Amino acid sequence: MKIVHIIESTATGTLSICSLMANIQAKYKHNVSVIFSRRKDTPDDVKANFDSSVKLIECNLSIVNAFRSVIRLRRELKEIAPDVVHAHSSIAGFISRMSCLGLDIDILYSPHCISLMRKDIGHVKKFLFRMFECFACIKKSKYIACSRSEQEVIAAALPNVDVVLLENAVVLSDFKYNPIARTIGDELKVITVGGIRPQKGYLEFIRIAKNFKCKNVSFIWVGDGNDTEKKLLNEAGVTVTGWKSKQEVIQELYSADLYLSTARWEGMPVSLIEASAACLPIIANSCLGNVDIIEHKETGYLFNTTSEGIELVEQFIQDRTPYKKCAENAYHVVFERFSVERFSKELIALYKS
Known part of the structure; x- marks a missing residue:
């Protein structure tokens, strides 16, 4: 053909x-x-x-x-x-x-x-x-x-x-279940992956990041956008890495503690599938597309408002155990479903x- x-x-x-x-x-x-x-x-x-x-x-x-x-x-x-x-x-x-x-x-x-x-x-x-x-x-x-x-x-x-x-x-051959590889240090690393644009909810990401600016939490945006958008993220204390290769993105996922998606709408985000394949705990806005991947309290946590998102991140800081359990569930689902x-x-x- x-x-x-x-x-x-x-x-x-x-x-x-x-x-x-x-x-x-x-x-x-x-x-x-x-x-x-x-x-x-x-x-x-x-x-x-x-x-x-x-x-x-x-x-x-x-x-x-x-x-x-x-x-x-x-x-x-x-x-x-x-x-x-x-x-x-x-x-x-x-x-x-x-x-x-x-x-x-x-x-x-x-x-x-x-x-x-x-x-x-x-x-x-x-x-x-x-x-x-x-x-x-x-x-x-x-x-x-x-x-x-x-x-x-x-x-x-x-x-x-x-x-x-x-x-x-997703091509999953580069992902292995190895939670020991993720070093848990004093600073909590929260990551998201994608283009900096309204669809990905970068303003929502900024609002959540600002709430933790004086705490020992770093927010990382793997991707790129225009200068104005990047400036707003930087002012909120968010590190913008620019575009990276697939292998570099995977390394970023394995070095993080939590994946945060503030997307306002999605088709079916590859980034969430890859985060799940890296056995990374996920907190995500309950928008179209995200809800097709994440089952609340089973394979991740979903929120509807900024305050709910902030509360979930706070809960993760206090006790990571239920979030890690969801990440393990998501990891096993991903390798069959995706x-x-x-x-x-x-x-x-x-x-x-």
Whole structure:
């Protein structure tokens, strides 16, 4: 089968899942190409994420220059003549479907947290996003939700589309259960991983960090953002590391004591799966996506307000035992539920259908 993945947001979790899919398909001897757009947070060596047999094609995709992007992408697709196009993220989903109008190509579309889930926009903007999705549906495609929450949002907003569930997965071979490796010193290290943006709730993270500024607790944000956002975090005493490689992120997880997610909405965050795989206790905002991974008081702790989040961190400082028990439960769940083997079987079955 000849497969083309199209990815505009070539970074973080979206890049991770796209490369995982492409590498699995390359392993099964499919002809796989990836058309990608480079962004500020795109790794310099994108090819390092993909199997050597995967062909990479850089193509500037932009919703601002949508017409030009459609023409350019359509030209590439005509030359490749794929059996299946798999679009990743909302912008690529729109441009890909417009590019495939009139072409005999099956389309799969993974929004990776569809824009309809956003909590930072009003009703008018959300309505416009829904109209864009409806318009793009003139080219029939199968939506692939990465979590039950995303599947329900898509089904409710676009009742006539075909939407299936394929939960995210993580390459877990680099993670080992070794709690002794985490040194418990005098200073408590609280960590989060991701881009510094409204979706990740960086202002909420700041509010919680400020509450512990005069205490022996350090807050670390592994990721990057614009200068204004980083300045606000630094002023609250949060260390911003910038973007790191996967191995460096894993090292950061193993050196921390607690993972704190203040995200306001998620598709299904790879960062939480990786934190669980590192057997790291988790306190997370009970938003869409987070609730698909964390079961309260079973695999982590969920909060609804800033004060609840602060209280949970305080409780962790006083007694880590119940949090560590949750971390152990989460560790065992992760290696079954989010394994590459499970993901591979479901992905192959999806393409066969």
